[in-house]
Amino acid sequence: MTTxxxxxxxxxxxxxxxxxxxxxxxxxxxxxVDSRYRAKRIAKTELYFSCAPLPYKSPYQxxxxxxxxxxxQVLSGVDL
Numbered sequence: 001m002t003t004x005x006x007x008x009x010x011x012x013x014x015x016x017x018x019x020x021x022x023x024x025x026x027x028x029x030x031x032x033v034d035s036r037y038r039a040k041r042i043a044k045t046e047l048y049f050s051c052a053p054l055p056y057k058s059p060y061q062x063x064x065x066x067x068x069x070x071x072x073q074v075l076s077g078v079d080l
Contacts, residue, residue, distance in 0.1 A: 044074050 014022070048070050055063045 048074065 011019075051066070051070055053063050053066055
């Protein structure tokens, strides 16, 4: 198992040309995180709560029917 001291000694023994060669072979790509799935989930949640009637300001049956229709729309995969 390699320890930090072993790695430091190897790096210390490299010449500038070797360090340059190592740096050229390593990629400097930025790691990108795909957040489309998360954004889609958030959009569905916002859709539900922006459209839903408030249970304390509307009749319960209306609230229940509307909530069920929004739930079915979200489950069906309707594109937002």
